[in-house]
Amino acid sequence: MAITGSLETFNFIDIFQILKKDKKDGILVVEAPTKKLAVYFKEGDIIYIRDVVKVFYIYLDLDFNQVLKKENVSKEDLYQYLVSRLPILLALKKGKFSFTPGFIKYPPDIKPLIPLEKIMMYLSRQLSQEEVDRKISDMRLVFEKSENWTEIAKKAHLTDVEKKVLALIDGTRTVEDILNETKINKLTLQRILYGFLATGIIQRKRQKKRKIGFNLTKALLQKIIAKIKGL
Amino acid sequence: MSEKKQKQIKIVIAGPYAAGKTQFINTISEIETVQTEAKTTRKGEKEVKNHTTVAMDFGRITIDDEHVLYLFGTPGQERFDFMWDILGKGMVGLVVLVDSTDPSTFHEARKIINYFESRYPAPFVVGCNKQDLKGAWDPKDIRTALDLDEEIKVLPLVALDKESVKNVLLVLLEEIAKHL
Numbered sequence: 001m002a003i004t005g006s007l008e009t010f011n012f013i014d015i016f017q018i019l020k021k022d023k024k025d026g027i028l029v030v031e032a033p034t035k036k037l038a039v040y041f042k043e044g045d046i047i048y049i050r051d052v053v054k055v056f057y058i059y060l061d062l063d064f065n066q067v068l069k070k071e072n073v074s075k076e077d078l079y080q081y082l083v084s085r086l087p088i089l090l091a092l093k094k095g096k097f098s099f100t101p102g103f104i105k106y107p108p109d110i111k112p113l114i115p116l117e118k119i120m121m122y123l124s125r126q127l128s129q130e131e132v133d134r135k136i137s138d139m140r141l142v143f144e145k146s147e148n149w150t151e152i153a154k155k156a157h158l159t160d161v162e163k164k165v166l167a168l169i170d171g172t173r174t175v176e177d178i179l180n181e182t183k184i185n186k187l188t189l190q191r192i193l194y195g196f197l198a199t200g201i202i203q204r205k206r207q208k209k210r211k212i213g214f215n216l217t218k219a220l221l222q223k224i225i226a227k228i229k230g231l
Numbered sequence: 232m233s234e235k236k237q238k239q240i241k242i243v244i245a246g247p248y249a250a251g252k253t254q255f256i257n258t259i260s261e262i263e264t265v266q267t268e269a270k271t272t273r274k275g276e277k278e279v280k281n282h283t284t285v286a287m288d289f290g291r292i293t294i295d296d297e298h299v300l301y302l303f304g305t306p307g308q309e310r311f312d313f314m315w316d317i318l319g320k321g322m323v324g325l326v327v328l329v330d331s332t333d334p335s336t337f338h339e340a341r342k343i344i345n346y347f348e349s350r351y352p353a354p355f356v357v358g359c360n361k362q363d364l365k366g367a368w369d370p371k372d373i374r375t376a377l378d379l380d381e382e383i384k385v386l387p388l389v390a391l392d393k394e395s396v397k398n399v400l401l402v403l404l405e406e407i408a409k410h411l
């Protein structure tokens with residue numbers, strides 16, 4: 001199924017969050033007014049960024065070795081190319097994106113060279129107020145650390161302020177509490193939490209007991225279920 | 232003999248503008264959905280549909296002589312979000328609908344989830360509507376986009392299809408059962 005949309009309403013952090021979460025292989029095509037780029041993903045990490053003239057050209061290459069050969073790039077130079085092209089990709093704010101899963105075959109010795117978590121945290125530090133409000137929309141939200149947060153946080157190369165905020169996330173403090181304790185400005189805190197959420201360092205606190213606003217009995221619930229089934 | 236007053240059980244159907252809330256209720260309600268509409272005025276909204284819900288829609292399903300299940304649809308536009316509080320109080324469960332073909336509305340859906348989770352943490356499920364249309368996102372990807380973990384049910388949905396709507400409601404009722 002499709003992963004398509006507009007960069008104006010769905011930024012790179014949001015896209016990377018989805019690709020990283022399921023460790024997707026495939027090609028992300030970004031068509032901006034001035035540039036068309038193909039971003040190659042292996043297990044949710046960026047492997048290579050390719051400038052393309054016409055989008056359908058990229059689908060002629062089924063093997064990543066073939067891509068490198070056509071581009072005249074050696075495996076040893078991949079890091080250098082990635083570092084030089086990443087800023088061009090990340091600077092794009094307008095245009096369409098679409099991700100085609102699978103498709104490309106990677107040789108086993110092709111490994112990610114820059115952790116995507118590091119890129120995501122870098123991007124989160126530049127988010128606008130409008131963007132952060134999309135995820136951190138409520139000061140009453142409570143977060144908890146995810147199961148593998150230490151591993152992700154290590155890859156994300158957190159700053160001292162980010163580490164300080166992370167230390168306060170305990171499944172009880174609200175965003176408001178953290179803001180009051182750290183005394184950092186609200187936008188900075190929202191950016192940090194956005195990055196933490198997107199990378200998977202934290203998650204919304206799981207509700208152990210949910211509130212049901214009616215004196216519902218099991219017998220009545222069974223009656224409702226039977227009624228719905230019978231409709 | 233006076234007519235016995237029926238007890239009202241409330242399920243809230245929330246979601247961004249044009250996610251299919253009114254259609255969801257229409258498909259399953261035993262009465263014609265009572266709608267409170269206004270003309271859409273904002274640029275962008277008007278291109279999607281001409282009228283929108285401003286207070287609430289509601290449909291009903293009679294359970295027995297004593298109980299009736301009401302499905303309340305919240306207004307989709309942010310300027311009517313004061314209604315969320317009124318509808319959230321006393322609900323037994325929440326269905327959040329998203330338009331699977333329009334990722335620009337996922338942020339609004341996340342805001343709605345954040346709001347209800349912070350104030351009225353009732354059992355809830357997400358219905359990924361318009362799964363029959365080209366360009367629909369996979370519910371698995373929508374789950375990640377909405378920052379939801381595995382314990383929340385994120386379900387495929389076609390709000391025009393009665394069986395599909397029934398499935399979403401039944402999964403919600405199963406979730407409610409876990410908390411009784």
